[in-house]
Amino acid sequence: MRIRYGYRIELVCAREMPLVTLLDVHPSRRHDLTMPDDMRVSALANPLLPIAVAQHLDAFGNICRRMVAPPGGIRLESEGVVHDSGEPDCIHPAAREVAPSRLPDEALVYLLGSRYCETDKLFDQAWALFGQVAPGWPRVQAIVDFVHNHLTFGYHFARNTRTAAEAFEERIGVCRDFAHLAIALCRCMNIPARYCNGYLGDIGVPPDPAPMDFNAWFEVFLGGRWYTFDARHNEPRIGRIVIARGRDATDTAMICSFGMHTLQRFEVITEEVSDTPMPLAPSLPAQFDARPAAA
Template sequence: MKFKVSAELAYEVKAPSTLILNVHALRTARQTVLQEELLIDPYIKAEELPSTNGENRFVRLDITEPGEFSIKYEATVDNYYEIKDYRSFQEVPVSRFDPAVLTYLNPSRYCQSDKLYRLANNTFGQINNSYSQVVAVTEWIHKNVEYLSGFSNSETSAYDTVTQQAGVCRDFAHLGIALCRALTIPARYFTGYAYKLIPADFHACFEAYIGGEWILFDATKLAPLNGLVKIATGRDAADAAIASIFGDVYCNYVKADCQMVEDEPFNPIYYTKSVFDGVTYL
């Protein structure tokens, strides 16, 4: 399934600064970047930074002169999605986790799983299947947290979202990650482009490590799971920010979009439930 994604950003620079962008579509075993272009006006040299774990494609811009500049990124991406039945999968014990996965069991800046241990285990601990636990977490967040555009800020954490019971996609993702980690299920942040997201924007959700694989979940249910194009993953939003600014720089404009390239039938995939009986239907 092919998608055309794009991002447009505009900045005003008051003094020499450095900007690290994170808008490039990620290359993975299931996501192929067929074509892409990055345009910067006026021209600024862009350096793509190597990713140690293959979880992002950071681009660094060193801006030496004050002024305004704009960035436009476009790419055509071919994605492959697979539906699996995880109701009777083989659990992988922590002792057999790949070492790279272990970091996603720990609390992080926005995902204080240690503070949510009691809530997670009292609410979901009786479910004896990790996949069904994560689906139950997703459904619980969707039911108990109200999506309110602009409600939270860059300091809002999963613990804040539980108490305030409102947030944006970033907050839904952080809460899902924190509750999964409290249940000893590795989970990581996902940011990407989203097809059929209204209004069009960058989107955040999360992945849980189940049966030796990373599985995608979205508690907002604002975009179909098979309409997401991955940009980056990380422990939380601090690892996968669209832009990290070092210096006197102000963002004046942000726009993201995702459209299908081919005129082919699109059958959206969402998780639905019956949850607490341990069965989830796709």
């Protein structure tokens, strides 16, 4: 299947403002792109003003772009098409845990506590809740089931400072909170877990009437490979397009700005499209829905 995706974001600022973005599709999915998705950058006050953009990979292999927004603000937009297998998230109940002593070096960092995933505060609760559950896939699924039922989802619950331990106590959150709590509980059980964000459309499920947004989920290392889990939806989904991976939302912030600004526009789209090739539109369509950047 083919999935069309894209965004349009506008930031208003009074002075020059450096930015770092993580909005490009992750390198692991670049080979699936069937149409280019290069970011278009323009000044809000003067669309003809050239804006230099540099690109690099961060420590987690995500694509970063650096630029300076001019006084008045900046518009970021992109649109692309990716080929997807159409298969839902893989389920492998026999996948086993890997002992910390046998983990690959690159997985070790995903056992440690991080800014939003305080393993020290949740260690006792994790072992009390899941210590008697069969290790491996059953234990991870038990954690996902717990988080899915323990937290109540709502965009009005969004708070960008909420940590996993706070979500555990408050019992509310958005998709990043579901991911953070599940990640922290997995790490407490010596299971490497990493945070992911990206696109997830309503493919193969009833349409969600809420406007589209980016989504957060997580991956765990079992049986020598990474598997996808989603504590918010708690069901295999079709059409995930990864943008960034990291320890938690700190490493995967889609925009890091170094100055005061106002978010004037935030629009996201991801939808299945016909297999008949179609040329890209010169810009994102006007009918894009806007959802608060709360996931």
